[in-house]
Amino acid sequence: MPPFSRVTVIGLGLIGSSIARGIRARMPDVCVTGYDASAEVRDTARAIDLCDTVADSAGASVAEADLVVLCVPVGAMGAAAAEIAGDLPAGAIVSDVGSCKQAVATALREALSEAVIVPAHPVAGTEQSGPESGFASLFHGRWCILTPPEGTDPAAIDRVADFWRRLGAEIEQMAPDHHDRVLAITSHLPHLIAYTIVGTASDLEEVTQSEVVKYSAGGFRDFTRIAASDPTMWRDVFLTNREAVLEMLQRFSEDLTALQRAIRWGKGDELFDLFTRTRAIRRGIVEQGQDDAKPDFGRTHE
Amino acid sequence: MPPFSRVTVIGLGLIGSSIARGIRARMPDVCVTGYDASAEVRDTARAIDLCDTVADSAGASVAEADLVVLCVPVGAMGAAAAEIAGDLPAGAIVSDVGSCKQAVATALREALSEAVIVPAHPVAGTEQSGPESGFASLFHGRWCILTPPEGTDPAAIDRVADFWRRLGAEIEQMAPDHHDRVLAITSHLPHLIAYTIVGTASDLEEVTQSEVVKYSAGGFRDFTRIAASDPTMWRDVFLTNREAVLEMLQRFSEDLTALQRAIRWGKGDELFDLFTRTRAIRRGIVEQGQDDAKPDFGRTHE
Ligand SMILES: NC(=O)c1ccc[n+]([C@@H]2O[C@H](COP(=O)([O-])OP(=O)(O)OC[C@H]3O[C@@H](n4cnc5c(N)ncnc54)[C@H](OP(=O)(O)O)[C@@H]3O)[C@@H](O)[C@H]2O)c1
Ligand SMILES: NC(=O)c1ccc[n+]([C@@H]2O[C@H](COP(=O)([O-])OP(=O)(O)OC[C@H]3O[C@@H](n4cnc5c(N)ncnc54)[C@H](OP(=O)(O)O)[C@@H]3O)[C@@H](O)[C@H]2O)c1
Incomplete structure (x- = not known):
């Protein structure tokens, strides 16, 4: 029953x-x-x-x-x-x-x-x-x-x-506070970053909006989907889970700065190591049924 | 012929x-x-x-x-x-x-x-x-x-x-230099950011890797797909297109800092405005056939 x-x-x-x-x-x-x-x-x-x-x-x-x-x-x-x-x-x-x-x-x-x-x-x-x-x-x-x-x-x-x-x-x-930290990294920060990069792309002067749209299949279009989510819902999430989001954002920014340095100084090995490490998490997600293994999110290609 | x-x-x-x-x-x-x-x-x-x-x-x-x-x-x-x-x-x-x-x-x-x-x-x-x-x-x-x-x-x-x-x-x-700037924003920066956030998530102490995997459907899993791309290819791209990538990264970081401030100071209107603006680009991409309108990348849900 x-x-x-x-x-x-x-x-x-x-x-x-x-x-x-x-x-x-x-x-x-x-x-x-x-x-x-x-x-x-x-x-x-x-x-x-x-x-x-x-x-x-x-x-x-x-x-x-x-x-x-x-x-x-x-x-x-x-x-x-x-x-x-x-x-x-x-x-x-x-x-x-x-x-x-x-x-x-x-x-x-x-x-x-x-x-x-x-x-x-x-x-x-x-x-x-x-x-x-x-x-x-x-x-x-x-x-x-x-x-x-x-x-x-x-x-x-x-x-x-x-x-x-x-x-x-x-x-x-x-516990609710642990929930809020877990979701800050698995959901809230990804949305914040997606919104940011789509905003950055629309504000460039030298690259037109039409170019951004045309060449979006190189990766950008995947961010635009996430950044198409409901504005009210997400405004509320960021205002409500402020502390946890800001903390995760701080970590992310530090990591991004490290990667920026690696690019600036031509440290190919550091880049390669990170890019290899990140594949393991993807494997876990697919193995545990939280995403499809089909390439390109299973987009159909005819 | x-x-x-x-x-x-x-x-x-x-x-x-x-x-x-x-x-x-x-x-x-x-x-x-x-x-x-x-x-x-x-x-x-x-x-x-x-x-x-x-x-x-x-x-x-x-x-x-x-x-x-x-x-x-x-x-x-x-x-x-x-x-x-x-x-x-x-x-x-x-x-x-x-x-x-x-x-x-x-x-x-x-x-x-x-x-x-x-x-x-x-x-x-x-x-x-x-x-x-x-x-x-x-x-x-x-x-x-x-x-x-x-x-x-x-x-x-x-x-x-x-x-x-x-x-x-x-x-x-x-022109090749214009190409490199356009792709820096529509492809290279999205990949760099996806690699970074997946790295950040795997390095947290308080949130376990298994939690990251389990709750990845909140947005994170979409980043892991991009961050599962070939490490050699992407190392080479970042080392080769260094100047344009670093420049776009600089812009992105500034925008992220602005958003961080908006969250810290509770400026809901600023967040709402950005989150509304970013939907227009998504519409352009779908209208011009560069992505599917089907929700969730057309993932099947049974
Ligand atoms: N979307 C997701 O991916 C997701 C996933 C998990 C959890 N959630 C959570 O689920 C909740 C709903 O999200 P959603 O995506 O379903 O949003 P949604 O599609 O925008 O629906 C929310 C609905 O609630 C209505 N509403 C607003 N204030 C109300 C009130 N005081 N009394 C009665 N109705 C009211 C809204 O009407 P108006 O449009 O007229 O304001 C709207 O129709 C949010 O708390 C969100 O954080 C969302
Ligand atoms: N993947 C994309 O989304 C994409 C999109 C547009 C353009 N591209 C560009 O397309 C090119 C190939 O990318 P991909 O994704 O096809 O990479 P891939 O699947 O890794 O294939 C590259 C192949 O080239 C081989 N190779 C390396 N050095 C070689 C050499 N000197 N002579 C002959 N073969 C060599 C590699 O062998 P080993 O594995 O033994 O090294 C590998 O089999 C790259 O320049 C990339 O930037 C990629």
């Missing part, structure tokens, strides 16, 4: 709509209610039949829920939680999917002093956003990290873990 | 083997001879029937050619050219596919003082290397940049352009 029977998803973007679709596909008996602050998103959700019901207020959406999953940008988590505080049934579990866990946990606790809260972060996504970009298999084979505060009811943790397993995810548990 | 009837490919790695396969597919009457410094690569090339003939010396491979394409790492171009100097037929055209054009042009001219040289760079590739990684359609819809020195016979340029068009590429012509 599914661990919940009435799930409410608040924020019907990429992640929220993927959860809704995943429930439909994998837990067909569970009733899904959706809510989004945007009337346009609610209309779209109705038009594409994303949920059993799309409510017109946050309060109404949670009134009968036994699980509420907040899927709004990290900076909006506190406000979204405050909106449901008055209508949340006793005994309902609240979870979220935010990309940063420490600050979100604090915001949720402030808004919902009484609720059982089990924060989660499914490490899965694409560069798209909005209710039409979700799909049921987004979480298959990906990790979902739970970061329950100390003292959280173990039964509640188990139910949320069970929920994510049924959506296809594997479960890991860690 | 194809512009050449006897083509020799020297260096049977990703690019060389893709050219050989492309000729077989698109210019079946053209005779292809191959040569590689590595006996193992020559054996593989024979086993997979890559060329009509695989010669056992560079000199023998070019003796009857009307086009010789050098497909060795940038740092080996001069040596590869010197090896064929004594056997190159009068009237044969020499070309190369090196990722940097200024230094390679100088090296080729020194080794082959008499030959007609039309340097080229097909902006296409994957992260794999070796004779078995090539495929005939690698150059389809990609740009091939010709950088003939001033005074090059226009008829020779036309023939090389025709050759690449038949392999599916579109042709652009530019």
Whole structure:
């Protein structure tokens, strides 16, 4: 039996709509209610039949829920939680999917002093956003990290873990501050760097934008995909996970300076050693099913 | 009629083997001879029937050619050219596919003082290397940049352009120093940054390698693909295109510092503006057919 029977998803973007679709596909008996602050998103959700019901207020959406999953940008988590505080049934579990866990946990606790809260972060996504970009298999084979505060009811943790397993995810548990440092290096810093280099390329005077586009197949285009991710989501992530991001950025800058010196002084061996070392991590990722071995990300070439 | 009837490919790695396969597919009457410094690569090339003939010396491979394409790492171009100097037929055209054009042009001219040289760079590739990684359609819809020195016979340029068009590429012509700056931003810097961040991630003490691998789907895995590219090729590129790479790196570092400040001081608007601006370039790349619009690089999700 599914661990919940009435799930409410608040924020019907990429992640929220993927959860809704995943429930439909994998837990067909569970009733899904959706809510989004945007009337346009609610209309779209109705038009594409994303949920059993799309409510017109946050309060109404949670009134009968036994699980509420907040899927709004990290900076909006506190406000979204405050909106449901008055209508949340006793005994309902609240979870979220935010990309940063420490600050979100604090915001949720402030808004919902009484609720059982089990924060989660499914490490899965694409560069798209909005209710039409979700799909049921987004979480298959990906990790979902739970970061329950100390003292959280173990039964509640188990139910949320069970929920994510049924959506296809594997479960890991860690402290929120450790989560934020791990994700700073595996997700936040890569996005920051991608945004930066795409910005640098668009600001050059001597190389035109049209040249950048034409010759992007040399590697640059892969960065533009990442840098096409949602601006609101990522602004919130960097403002929220500031300390960890700045620390990882500091390390990265030091390493980049070392590489710059190696190039300036013609130290081919240093370059070669690093370029060889980095292949091992790639192998690990492919072996553990976190990416495809097909070359060029499996782009089709006809 | 194809512009050449006897083509020799020297260096049977990703690019060389893709050219050989492309000729077989698109210019079946053209005779292809191959040569590689590595006996193992020559054996593989024979086993997979890559060329009509695989010669056992560079000199023998070019003796009857009307086009010789050098497909060795940038740092080996001069040596590869010197090896064929004594056997190159009068009237044969020499070309190369090196990722940097200024230094390679100088090296080729020194080794082959008499030959007609039309340097080229097909902006296409994957992260794999070796004779078995090539495929005939690698150059389809990609740009091939010709950088003939001033005074090059226009008829020779036309023939090389025709050759690449038949392999599916579109042709652009530019000065070698401009090429090197354009590619520094669209290809060399992205690779350098990807290598750096993968290195940074593997050196952290508080985040284990296994965590980096597990949670790589948050963005990091895309960098590991780029950082899995051939170490020899990329060492040579950075040593050879040093000035342009260092200059672009300087710009990138300044921009990264600005972003770092914005994060430190909580300037959400600055972040949001940059993250919005970078989407335009992505749209250009997709519209002009230089990448797929499918989310997540078209990775399949089942
Ligand atoms: N995308 C990823 O790769 C990924 C991966 C893992 C986790 N996450 C996390 O998942 C969350 C959602 O991301 P997403 O990619 O799904 O974003 P998204 O596609 O932009 O969807 C977010 C939705 O939430 C709505 N919203 C904003 N504030 C709200 C509020 N107070 N109440 C109700 N709805 C509200 C937004 O409406 P408006 O557009 O009108 O503001 C939007 O429709 C974020 O916390 C993100 O950090 C994302
Ligand atoms: N890969 C890309 O994405 C890409 C794109 C555009 C242009 N390029 C350029 O294309 C060229 C080849 O790159 P690739 O990716 O095809 O590399 P690759 O797969 O590593 O192949 C290079 C081959 O050349 C052989 N070789 C080295 N020195 C030689 C010499 N003096 N004579 C004959 N053979 C020699 C190598 O043998 P050993 O392995 O025994 O040394 C190897 O088999 C480089 O100049 C690169 O900059 C690459």
